Amino acid sequence: MSMRRVAVVGAGMTRFVRRAMETPKELAWHAARMALDSCGLTLKDVGGVCIGSAPDAFDGVHMKGEYLSDGSGAWGKPVMRSFVGGGTGVFLGPHGWYHAASGLFDVVLVVAEEKMSSFYPHAQAAFVTIFDHTTERPLKPNLLWIFALEMNRYMQTYGISKRDIAQVAVKNKRNAADHPCAMLGEANITIEDVLNSEVLAWPVQRLDVSPVSDGAVAIVMAAEGVAERITDRPVWVQGVGWNLDTAYWTNRDLAYPAYVERAARMAYDMAGVREPRKEIHIVEPYDPFDYKELHHLEGLLLADRGKAPELTAQGVTAREGAMPVCPSGGLLGVGNPITAAGLMKVAELFWQLRGEAGARQVPGKPERGLAQAWGDLMQVGTVTILGTQRPA
C-alpha cells in the first residue's frame, strides 16, 4: 500500500465518572489538551481533527461532532466525525490513521467523548431507538435483551457457566483498581459478588455489566518523518480493520462474532501477523459485558471457539499472564463512556507499549497490542493494532 506509516505520539484522558460536572466540550478539551501536552505540541501543529462520539440522543444535541469541534481543537481546521455505535472508539484508529497515512495531514488530533448522564432518568432508554421501529420496538425491548440473548446462546452452545464468565468481571474490576481514572476498580471483588449481584435480565446480572459513564480520551497521531521528531518512542499503527454484519441481528449465529473475525483478519493481514496467539502481546477487547471479552477473544482468533473461559481460568489473560487481556481494567472496571472507552483501549496500548502504564504495566516489554470494539446492533467489529516496531 502506498500509504505513509503512522504512529501514536501522545495520549490523554479524563476520569470516567457516573456524572461529570463538565460539559461534553469541556471534557473533550481536557483530554485533547492533555494529549497535546504529553508530546509537547500545540494546536498550531495539528493539521486535521478526528472526532468520535455515540448517538446524539444521549446528549440531546444534534450534530454533536460540530458541537464538540472546538473542544476537540478543531477551530478553523478540517474536522470529521465518525460513528459506528460502540465500535467508534477503536474505529478512530483507522479513521485517524487514514488522515495521516493518506498524506493529507502530518499531525492529527483524535478525540472521543461521551456524556451519557444527560439522558434522564437513565441512558439505557435512549438505546430503544437502535431496534427496528416496526418489527421490534412495539415489543418494548431493552438494550439488555440483546446481550442477555447473545450471552445465553453463547453459554448454551459451548456449555459455559455463569461462574466461568464472572471471572472476567473479577479480573477487569481488580485490574481497574490500579487505574487512576477508573470508576469501578475493586481490588477485592470476588466471583461470589458477581454471582450474587442483582439479576437484571438473566443471565445478565448487575456486576456482569459496565456502567453508564461520562468521560473523554484523546490521542495524537503523526506521519512517519514527523512522528520521530515529536518523540523518540513513537508507537506505530501496524494494522487496522473494520467490518459490519447485517442489521438483521436475529438472522445471525449469536454464539460467534464473525464480523469481529473479518475485522481482525483485515488488521492481521496489514500488520503481517500470521500467528496472532504468539504475536499479539496485549489485548484490549471490548468488554461492556463480561461474556463479550470471551466472545471477542474467540472472534479475534486469540482463543478457540468456546475456550476463552479456560484461558481466563488458567490465568493466561491476567495482567501477569502470557497474554494479558484488559490490563487497563476495561469497560467493566474503568467505565464505559462509549466511544471514549474504546479509545481508552488504544491509549492503554500506547502507554503499555511505552512502559508508562505505572501500576498497570504488564511485564516482559510487550511489543505489539490489539484493541477491539464492537457495537451498533451487535454488528460492528473494529480493530487497531499498535506496536513498537515501525512497519516495513
Place this chain on the structure above:
Amino acid sequence: MTQRIASYPGTALSEEDIERGRVLSIHDRLRADYAWDAGLAIGRYLDGLKAGQILGVRCERCDRTVVPPRAFCEQCFAPMDAFVPLAGVGTVNTFSLCYVTWDVKRIAEPLIPSVIDLDGTSPPAGIMHLLGGVATDRVRIGMRVRAVWKPARAREGAITDIRYFKPLRRG
C-alpha cells in the same frame, strides 16, 4: 504518560448535588413524533400479521428463506419478492428472563424475550418476540413454540398481533 499525571480532570457529581442545587443544570423534555413508513417488504409482513400469518421471503439465487421479509437480498443484492407463508411454529434459539423495563423500572414478573427460529426458514433466520404461557423455570433453549395470536378483530397489522409464543406441549 499516565504515571506522570498527578491528578486527572473530570469532576464527579452525585444526584444530591443536583437535587440540592449545589450545581446548576437545565432540565427539558424533547418532543419527537414520527410516522414511519413500513415500506415494501415489511408492509407485506404487516398485512400478513393482520391476516394471522407470518410471511417469510425467499431468495432463489441464494436458496434461502428469511424472516422478517426484505425487499432485496443483502447477500447477492437481487430483488427478494417471493413471499412464503410460515407455519407460525419454531424453536427457541435463545431467551432471557428480564426483570427491568426498557426505561429501567424494576418488574416482579419477568418478561421473556426470545429469538425464535421459525420452521420453514433457512437458519440462522429467527425473529425476536416474547415467550408466554410458560413458567420461568421451564423455559429452555431448543423448546418448540407456536405463535399465540390476538383475535382477528383486534389485529391491526403489527408485530404485537402475535401476543407471544408458547410451548407446543404443556410443560
